[in-house]
Amino acid sequence: MCQLLGLNCATPTDASFSFTGFCQRGGGTDHHADGWGIAFFEGKGLRLFVDPLSAAVSPIADFLQHYPLKSKNIIAHVRKATYGEVSLQNTHPFTRELWGRHWVFAHNGDLHGYEPYLHSHFRPVGTSDSEQAFCWLMQELAKSHAALPSIEELTITLRELVPQISQFGTFNFLLSNGEALWAHCTTKLHYLIRQHPFAQATLMDRDWTVNFADLNQPGDRVAVVVTTPLTSNEQWTAFEPGQLIVFVDGTPLP
């Protein structure tokens, strides 16, 4: 299994607090030591860092914890390999281009006997069940819409597609195209919204407290989605099994 972290924000946001706590789970406070990755959208542009080392010891992860890249949509992953060897090609997040946008996907869970019919042009590079599921999602989205549809239309299509994968096992995932963050839970996923009035937060996995009131403006708003809560003194909401939530500008859409 693995752990997921996603941020969707109203304004470009520095994720180093959440990412630092999250990295400890990549071989430090938890056993997800088979690689890690993080993707930052900047407008339509994308930075993707992937590394087969453990996040707790990776020099690149250490660098990024101290070099704050601001982004409105961020997806990170620490991996505990189940299907697919430990290698760069199997390291999440995965990315593909569709309709002139980058798409980023990370998955937590196992899919059993999942062999999707990939008849179109999205093919896995690696050997993980996760990348197969992502390629199938991209293929079916491409068949469903001729060009980039609205976030609402995409969400309707995803609600039709996702159960066709999650019947094969655990399919907690994060997906973003830089405009929105889609988060789906079959077993475990939590979120919170940080907004005005901002308060203090203390990491669970490392001795670090910040007062977000000192760092944010009233118009800032951040949705944080994570497998298990990152902080000990904030109110996290658990997803329901089967729930797909789409976040835009730091807010879950109804």
Add this chain to the structure above:
Amino acid sequence: MCQLLGLNCATPTDASFSFTGFCQRGGGTDHHADGWGIAFFEGKGLRLFVDPLSAAVSPIADFLQHYPLKSKNIIAHVRKATYGEVSLQNTHPFTRELWGRHWVFAHNGDLHGYEPYLHSHFRPVGTSDSEQAFCWLMQELAKSHAALPSIEELTITLRELVPQISQFGTFNFLLSNGEALWAHCTTKLHYLIRQHPFAQATLMDRDWTVNFADLNQPGDRVAVVVTTPLTSNEQWTAFEPGQLIVFVDGTPLP
């Protein structure tokens, strides 16, 4: 205009010597200060670092100069923007997946009045002429071969496709799928092969000399392709205009 750097190697090779000299041209010794990027293949896996900052001052570029990632196929680019604004989405190298392989592309030059018919599923994310050319190449390769062909077959197809783009202007480019490095010249591109017996090399853009005999084994072999020679005491070969060379395991194929 921009500058290109590519390495194709028989064994995974640390590119920090060449990359360090090259980065100086991104706003230091030369004026290509509108972003930079570098892609490293590790097997079928890919690491891609892109940054709209000048390479000469970018903290990520500085980190990579001191954190040697070993790879058999590397493509780097420093950008001087002509078509397309300075932004992450227009920063080379670009990447797409085709036939279950990552493909990486970087371009030096301007294409005038180039508006390719992109009727398939590769669409530009940004606004550069370079990414349009890459999408068209991927589209036409996908139409020409049902699955990943041999390097020789790919080269034949590329020799048919490339003149259809280069008639629009300057089209020096580097392309790799992790198996080979294709390098095409319309105006300026140079290469050399470093192999046994290895010798000393001194960077032109920075005070740094290495003795590759101290760093390499007899079986190592590296082809370095670059817009203008990186070292002052090695023998660089200039490409002919219109020449497309494919490098495999550090050797140009006949």
